[in-house]
Amino acid sequence: MDEHEADGMKAREAHADALTILEKFDNGVALLHLNRPDALNALNPALRKELAEHFRVLAGDDSVRCVVLTGNEKAFAAGADIKAMADARPGELMRGGNERFWRPIQDFPKPLIAAVNGYALGGGCELAMHADIIIAGEGAQFGQPEIRVGIMPGAGGTQRLTRAVGKFKAMMMLLTAQPVAAGDAERMGLVSLVVADDKVVETAMEMAARIARMPPLAARKIKEAVLNGADLPLEQGMLIERQAFQLLFDTQDQKEGMQAFIEKRKPVFKGE
Numbered sequence: 351m352d353e354h355e356a357d358g359m360k361a362r363e364a365h366a367d368a369l370t371i372l373e374k375f376d377n378g379v380a381l382l383h384l385n386r387p388d389a390l391n392a393l394n395p396a397l398r399k400e401l402a403e404h405f406r407v408l409a410g411d412d413s414v415r416c417v418v419l420t421g422n423e424k425a426f427a428a429g430a431d432i433k434a435m436a437d438a439r440p441g442e443l444m445r446g447g448n449e450r451f452w453r454p455i456q457d458f459p460k461p462l463i464a465a466v467n468g469y470a471l472g473g474g475c476e477l478a479m480h481a482d483i484i485i486a487g488e489g490a491q492f493g494q495p496e497i498r499v500g501i502m503p504g505a506g507g508t509q510r511l512t513r514a515v516g517k518f519k520a521m522m523m524l525l526t527a528q529p530v531a532a533g534d535a536e537r538m539g540l541v542s543l544v545v546a547d548d549k550v551v552e553t554a555m556e557m558a559a560r561i562a563r564m565p566p567l568a569a570r571k572i573k574e575a576v577l578n579g580a581d582l583p584l585e586q587g588m589l590i591e592r593q594a595f596q597l598l599f600d601t602q603d604q605k606e607g608m609q610a611f612i613e614k615r616k617p618v619f620k621g622e
């Protein structure tokens with residue numbers, strides 16, 4: 351599987367499962383595809399399980415410094431699989447412990463970029479919002495249409511969306527079920543960058559390659575400070591930032607980064 355190139359590197363490890371495809375590149379980037387095209391990548395239990403397992407493994411893989419998660423031209427993901435949950439009962443949902451499949455993505459310690467084409471609806475929009483950066487194609491659509499099928503979001507749609515875009519935009523999306531186009535999503539703060547549809551994965555891969563060249567421990571601490579600080583009063587958030595900042599002075603990469611600057615050369619970061 352070498353149709354994608356990152357920094358001129360071919361994928362050095364790739365394996366295709368039924369529902370997800372993982373490609374790993376020598377530059378520290380991993381590209382994870384949702385691969386259920388016939389159902390617009392609807393997130394059924396088997397797909398969510400695979401996805402969770404990938405994130406669990408990628409979190410502990412030192413050769414991976416940044417992950418790009420994508421779908422296909424038509425859909426990032428059109429939501430949780432409605433057919434798979436149509437007859438569910440509350441006890442079954444509780445026993446199913448759906449959240450255990452979201453947890454490894456929520457807790458993923460490395461930078462994660464969602465590269466979104468087409469539909470990102472319901473659980474698909476929620477999945478994109480688990481990422482740290484969202485790059486969308488001009489034709490992408492983001493929405494939380496769960497209300498239309500008699501339910502509500504269950505993986506952060508009322509929480510992450512509201513934190514990202516504020517109450518009034520979030521309520522409009524949640525209560526009307528109407529999706530917003532990529533450009534509007536960007537203006538609302540739900541999307542980092544909009545590019546031409548056929549440039550989405552390429553742009554995400556370039557950005558991921560750039561991030562992968564950064565010192566990984568600093569990247570990890572930045573992610574931690576942003577995510578953990580977001581729900582805290584400013585003073586406590588500042589404390590998290592200060593402690594992380596100080597801790598980074600105990601890394602080799604800090605010595606290397608500053609020494610390289612002084613010597614006017616390119617730093618080589620080892621993640622130590």
Ligand code: DAK
Pocket residue numbers: 388389390392393428429430431432433434443448449469471472473474495496498499503504505
């Ligand atoms: N589930 C199952 N199948 C889906 C699907 C979905 N969400 N979305 C699309 N498909 C399937 C269609 O059924 C169709 O399959 P066949 O009939 O051909 O077998 C195929 O994908 C192509 O879809 P369409 O024929 O409908 O394609 P169109 O281009 O005409 O329409 C569409 C595209 C995206 C507008 C439409 O497919 C659509 O409205 N899809 C449903 C979107 C939606 O309502 N999404 C929200 C689902 S509810 C939880 C956490 C999260 C959630 C739940 C629990 N816990 C932690 C407990 C999340 C809930 C949701 O996401």
